[in-house]
Amino acid sequence: MAYLATHGNNPPCLVKARTTKQLVVHGRPFLMLAAELQNSSLTCAEYMDTVWQKVKDMNVNTLLGCVMWEMIEPVEGQFDFSELNKVILGAREHSLHLVLLWFGSFKNGLSTYVPPWVKTDTKRFPRAKLRKAGGVLATADVLSVFNSDGAYADARAFGKLMAHLKEFDGAYATVLMVQVENEVGLLGDSRDGCAAANLSFIQAVPKDLIHFLEDEWDTLHPDLKDVLSPGRNGEKPSYSEGNWEEVFGRGPRTDELFMAYYYAKYVNKVAEAGKAIYPIPLYTNTWLNYAGDNPDNTFPVVAGGGGMPGDYPSGGPVSNVLDIWQKFAPNLDFISPDIYLNDYESTCAKYRHRNQPLFIPEQRRDEYGARRIWIAYGSYAAIGASPFGIDTVDAKDSPITKHYALLNSVSALVLEAQRNPSSSVGFCFDDPPQRAQPIVRRWGDYEITIEPSFVFGQRGPGAGMVIYRGGARFLLIGWGFQVRARSTSPRATFTGILRFEEKTVVDCGTGELKTQRRLNGDETRSGKFAIMPSEDPDYGGFPIAVTIPARTMIAELEVYALEDDE
């Protein structure tokens, strides 16, 4: 295999695959079936001993968990990796991979994870100031990114961590990637109001930013263009020299641009120190902005959402400043969204900007979230999606168990599809999916329609993906849906099912399949569509047992078309 020869001895890396990149581990493309631990779980090997088997039972292959700056450098310059070593060994023993989350200077817009010697030394590590009514400045629980030793001290600690990983784990690749910081940005104000920040704010906007915006205007994300050229339909503005307000105007959006530029540079400095020593993939994650429904204020803006910069962390890599992060934090391989409240699919699309790989480090762990993972892998070539808080649910109660079991068995096929742009679609139908929009794709000479599967009573939920295998062949994976085909040839007078076969996986490593039942008759509503049934189809009182329940959840479909001779 070409990958093995080229990357077999390399640390985990991202390898270009047409319009995306895949994670390659020990020389093979690897699909992370990931899950994130609660915040403090990975700090205690003894606690983790109660977790490893539980997550294995959920078919998770990669766990995300934190490394806290306060824990590895309790005294300046003295590092302690003993507990981390134990958890790496625990993961290794259970054949699990880890993605480590560096809770350094920033975690959820705050600096609560910095060591005491950083927390208390405001001379070297000044705090950001929040501008309150009447010109009052409040001290925030977050380091200022301006004029601070923070970036240097953080970079030094992060460099030590990466050096340690290289030495302790380089030969094993237990640790696949590292997240640098966590949900960066300023909460409580749209920009830092400390003296050093104010000084930067009245300086001329750095030339590298202006040149970037001008030179790469056509490639900027539409959400950034909207900020820079509001109401002007993406028309390119022209910039003259000036300070931030002179160039971009006054208001929270300009504050956000300013913060994004300086946060990106800070995080880049930290990432650079690690990358230089042990170049495994590095990324940072995003607290997304969300101004949508919050009926009756059922949830406070605590760990997600907020409509304006400062309600959500200002300067964090939300889509309207994503380009700035991609440009000014080049030591990050990609930027990730944490998707809880926002629309899942459009967020996946946004975070594929500039063909960066999609990785979702945090998302819902319930059935609603688990179903959507298929969208990430099937339509957006995700290298991983990771439900949050996995150690506080049991495998038997978690929907992740079932979804990951199926994804694990077909992972070679999913990875292969991801290397062929637009050859697959992932989808889900919620419960009850009566009003679900059908999904339509054109592949080869056929238009394919995917919709919730037929039953006599209530349609059930569904999830899965369809992979186009060339010619008139399609691989159907999942449950609760059905597929119709229509020839796109203007001369076609009939499209039908040539062959529909239930499959199982013989070899997960290669994706080799073997045929089980030959499906026809009721299983296709007599040739109308290929049904991937629900696990528990509803007969709705109908007296004939027409629909079978889901079994292997993998099937191959071949269709054909007839054309009139005249």
Ligand code: DGJ
């Ligand atoms: C988002 C953060 O990134 C996570 O670390 C975690 O705290 C969750 N929110 C839940 O609060």
